Every structure is written in structure tokens, then in C-alpha cells.
Amino acid sequence: MSGDHIYSVLGEEHGGDTRWAFGTGFTDALSGVDTTLPGGVDGQDLALYCQMLGDDALVQAQRLVHWVTDAPELEEEVALANIALDLLGQARLLLARAGQADGTGRDEDDFAYRRGSAEFRNVRLAEAPRGDFARAVVTLLVLSSARLAVFTRLADSRDPVLAAIAAKAVNELAYHREYALSWTLRLGDGTPYSHERTVAAVADLWPFTGELFATHPVEARMAAQGVGADPADVREEVHAVLTQVLTTATLDAPAPFPEAAVAGREGRHTPELDPLLDELQKVAREHPEATW
Amino acid sequence: MVTTARDRAREEARERARSAAAAVTDPELPMLTLADLGILRRVEAGPDGTATVWITPTYSGCPALTEMRVDVDRAVRAAGFDRVEVRTELSPPWTTDWITDEGRRKLAEHGISPPGTAPPRAAGPVPLTLLPTRTVPRCPLCGSDRTEELSRFGATSCKSLHRCRSCLEPFEHVKEI
Numbered sequence: 220m221s222g223d224h225i226y227s228v229l230g231e232e233h234g235g236d237t238r239w240a241f242g243t244g245f246t247d248a249l250s251g252v253d254t255t256l257p258g259g260v261d262g263q264d265l266a267l268y269c270q271m272l273g274d275d276a277l278v279q280a281q282r283l284v285h286w287v288t289d290a291p292e293l294e295e296e297v298a299l300a301n302i303a304l305d306l307l308g309q310a311r312l313l314l315a316r317a318g319q320a321d322g323t324g325r326d327e328d329d330f331a332y333r334r335g336s337a338e339f340r341n342v343r344l345a346e347a348p349r350g351d352f353a354r355a356v357v358t359l360l361v362l363s364s365a366r367l368a369v370f371t372r373l374a375d376s377r378d379p380v381l382a383a384i385a386a387k388a389v390n391e392l393a394y395h396r397e398y399a400l401s402w403t404l405r406l407g408d409g410t411p412y413s414h415e416r417t418v419a420a421v422a423d424l425w426p427f428t429g430e431l432f433a434t435h436p437v438e439a440r441m442a443a444q445g446v447g448a449d450p451a452d453v454r455e456e457v458h459a460v461l462t463q464v465l466t467t468a469t470l471d472a473p474a475p476f477p478e479a480a481v482a483g484r485e486g487r488h489t490p491e492l493d494p495l496l497d498e499l500q501k502v503a504r505e506h507p508e509a510t511w
Numbered sequence: 512m513v514t515t516a517r518d519r520a521r522e523e524a525r526e527r528a529r530s531a532a533a534a535v536t537d538p539e540l541p542m543l544t545l546a547d548l549g550i551l552r553r554v555e556a557g558p559d560g561t562a563t564v565w566i567t568p569t570y571s572g573c574p575a576l577t578e579m580r581v582d583v584d585r586a587v588r589a590a591g592f593d594r595v596e597v598r599t600e601l602s603p604p605w606t607t608d609w610i611t612d613e614g615r616r617k618l619a620e621h622g623i624s625p626p627g628t629a630p631p632r633a634a635g636p637v638p639l640t641l642l643p644t645r646t647v648p649r650c651p652l653c654g655s656d657r658t659e660e661l662s663r664f665g666a667t668s669c670k671s672l673h674r675c676r677s678c679l680e681p682f683e684h685v686k687e688i
Contacts (some may be wrong), residue, residue: 227603242633249599249601250580250599252598252599252600252601292664294661294664294672295662297662297665297672298662298663298664300664301664301665301667301668302664304570304572304574304668305570305571305572305668306572307572308568308570308571308573309571309574311571311572312571312601325642346572367637371636371637380601382602383601383602383603383604384571384601386602386603386604387568387570387601387604388571389569389607389632389637390604390606390688391570391571391668391688392637394663394686394688396637396639396663397640397663398663398664400641401663402641404641415592415649429568448514456636460639463639463641464639464641467641478557
């Protein structure tokens with residue numbers, strides 16, 4: 220180690236072919252973690268539940284990546300890319316857990332690259348078109364607030380793997396929500412134009428919010444067993460958070476979340492998901508034997 | 512307590528494996544070793560050439576973790592172990608409070624502001640804070656406390672971006688988590 224500055228140190232050669240992460244054979248995100256199922260828990264249910272939470276993160280991450288090279292400021296590009304990376308990390312762990320829990324041994328790549336859109340279990344807000352920056356900010360505010368509320372509960376899950384993933388994710392999600400709320404305040408309480416665009420974003424996205432709090436039977440069973448969290452239980456808490464942020468941003472207090480049926484959790488999606496997956500899965504489809 | 516030759520050999524092997532793993536550096540923050548970062552959880556090893564190392568990820572999506580696992584594997588093999596396993600330990604989650612004093616000193620020495628104390632984890636919902644409450648870091652270059660945040664997210668997930676209003680230099684800060 221030499222040099223006074225980080226950049227000179229970064230430039231030093233570590234040496235060896237294993238310098239880079241890819242192609243090293245270490246592909247299992249949960250390597251060495253004790254993955255025994257807790258007593259009485261149905262592996263199929265737990266696997267589906269992990270897919271729901273993992274797919275929310277994976278699809279949202281893929282949407283956020285669309286801001287790379289296209290954000291209003293370099294700082295925002297870096298922030299959105301970092302948030303996407305955190306979510307991708309959460310998705311990898313959750314999808315790896317899903318493949319162990321259902322006994323199929325599928326890995327994270329099988330879930331990410333080798334499923335069709337009807338097998339994705341994410342809520343539809345995660346796949347909604349990215350739109351303008353105000354829309355990206357409001358989407359992130361809603362999704363991070365809801366996910367933070369659910370994951371705070373999951374940190375006490377009876378499944379030790381899910382509990383550990385959630386405990387870690389809570390710290391990350393708190394930063395995501397903080398980022399989204401700081402921009403909501405700046406845009407809402409900014410110029411008349413930024414205010415107007417933020418009002419439009421809230422109006423456009425609000426119809427999708429109800430689904431976040433609709434309970435799928437798997438979520439209900441997982442919650443009853445002390446493994447999962449019932450999204451209906453966080454409905455009021457999340458609404459209170461959004462009301463506080465939006466009113467502080469000089470926007471109208473939000474309408475109640477609409478009543479909605481489960482849709483994305485059952486694999487029923489908007490037409491936006493297929494093109495998103497075409498992009499995500501392009502390399503894996505064209506080169507089925509590729510490893511990375 | 513009776514210490515046998517076998518115990519001593521096991522202890523020697525464990526220490527040899529531990530030193531090798533502890534000296535591996537973070538590819539993103541190469542001035543820090545895994546020991547400085549506090550991500551090396553424990554090491555078991557035997558005179559028969561087996562070694563198991565437990566490390567913990569910093570952020571869920573940290574791309575450096577895979578590389579660190581490869582580097583640990585290589586370093587422990589080079590220390591004379593031919594059956595090496597690097598395991599992930601997820602719980603309890605890593606916090607910047609585990610960065611050692613030595614690690615903090617090295618960060619500051621390389622122009623990166625070390626983290627303050629991580630916010631306490633209370634039970635129940637994470638409170639909503641509408642005003643910036645995170646600590647204002649001191650400029651690691653001139654020591655001034657007149658600094659401002661440029662971006663909550665820096666070049667890597669673990670850092671935010673700041674600027675010193677005294678010496679005008681930008682700098683990175685390891686976020687409290």
C-alpha cells in the first residue's frame with residue numbers, strides 16, 4: 220500500500236486472475252448460511268413469499284437503472300443507481316432463499332432470467348413506466364415507505380434467514396425513503412412547475428397504491444405463522460408517513476389508498492412488464508449457457 | 512486446564528488462517544483490511560489443512576463481497592490450507608460501528624471522512640425525519656466543520672458526497688449505518 224490518496228491506492232494492481240468478481244465460481248448469495256426451514260413452515264409458501272418480496276426489488280431496480288446516464292444531475296444518477304444496487308442485493312438474497320425453500324434448488328439467476336412475466340410476483344407499481352423525475356421520486360417514496368414498514372416487521376420473522384435479510388435491508392430502505400422525501404420536499408415546495416409535475420405524479424400513481432396493501436393468501440398464511448407480515452397491517456402507518464411528507468411539501472393530503480384486489484402478486488401485470496423483462500433477460504435468453 | 516500439543520497445533524492453525532484472512536483488503540476501500548472493516552466474524556481451522564472463514568456483507572448489494580470472498584480464499588490457501596470455505600453470516604447485520612479505530616484513522620488519512628456513531632435501532636417503525644439529522648462530517652482534509660452534503664449517495668453505497676466550505680475540496684464520508 221502506498222500513496223497518500225485513495226485514487227493512487229485504487230490504481231495498485233492486486234495481481235492474479237481472480238481480481239474480478241465475475242466468473243469466480245462464487246455465485247450463491249447465501250453461501251454457508253443455515254437454511255433449515257423453521258418448524259411447521261410450508262416451503263412452497265415461503266418460497267412464493269420470498270419471490271414476492273424479491274420481485275418487487277428486482278423489477279424496481281431494473282426500472283431505476285433507466286436513469287443511469289439520463290438523470291438531471293450526476294449526483295442523482297449515482298443515488299438512483301446505488302438505490303437500485305441495494306434493491307438488487309435484497310432481491311438476490313430473497314430469490315436464493317426462495318430456491319432453497321421450495322426444494323427445487325433454483326438459484327437467483329433461474330428466477331431472474333428464466334421466468335416469464337406471469338411468474339413474476341411483484342406489485343404493479345414497481346413496473347410502472349419511469350416517467351419524469353417527479354414521478355420517479357414519488358414512486359420511490361411510496362415503494363420505500365411501504366417496504367420499510369413491511370421489512371421492519373420481518374426483522375422479527377420466525378424464519379432466521381428472512382429476519383436477517385430484513386434487518387439488513389431496513390437500514391438501506393431508511394436511506395431510500397430519506398432520499399425520496401428530501402426530493403419530494405424540494406419539488407413540491409419548489410417552483411410552480413416542479414410543484415405541478417409532482418401533483419401530476421401523485422395523481423398518476425395513486426391508483427396503483429391500493430395493491431400494495433392487498434393481502435395475497437400466501438402473505439396471510441405467512442403472517443399467521445409469524446414468518447411474514449400482512450401488508451394490510453401497514454396500510455395506516457404508510458398512509459400517515461405519506462401524508463406527513465406530502466403536506467410538508469405543500470401538496471394536498473393524499474386520498475385514502477384505493478381498495479384494490481391482488482394482481483401482480485398473482486402474476487397479473489400491466490403490459491409494461493414484458494418489455495422490462497425483455498431487456499433484463501436479453502443476454503440470458505440469447506446465451507442460455509452463459510455464466511457470470 | 513491441560514493444553515495438549517494437539518490443542519496448540521489447532522490454535523496455531525487457527526491464528527495462521529485468521530491473520531491471513533484479516534489482512535485481505537476491501538477492493539473499494541483498499542486502505543482497509545477486513546479486520547479494520549469489522550466484517551471478519553470468525554475463523555476456524557485445523558492442522559489437517561481445513562479452514563472456515565465467516566464474513567458478513569456490508570450492504571445487501573455490495574459488489575465487493577464476492578471479490579473479498581475470492582481474496583480470502585486465496586489468502587488462506589496461500590497460508591497453507593488446502594480446504595478453505597468462506598461462509599456468509601447475515602445476522603446480526605453489519606454496522607459501521609464495527610469499523611475499528613485503526614480503520615477510522617486510515618480512512619481519514621486517505622481523505623475519506625470516517626462514520627460517526629450509527630443511529631440506534633429502536634423497536635417499531637423507523638421514525639420519519641423531515642429535516643437532515645445525520646451528523647455533519649468534518650472535512651478530512653482541513654478539519655473544518657463547515658461542510659455541506661452534495662449527495663446522500665456517493666461512488667459506492669457505503670459513502671455519501673460532501674464539500675468543505677472552508678477549503679472548498681469535495682470529499683467522501685462513510686455513512687453511518
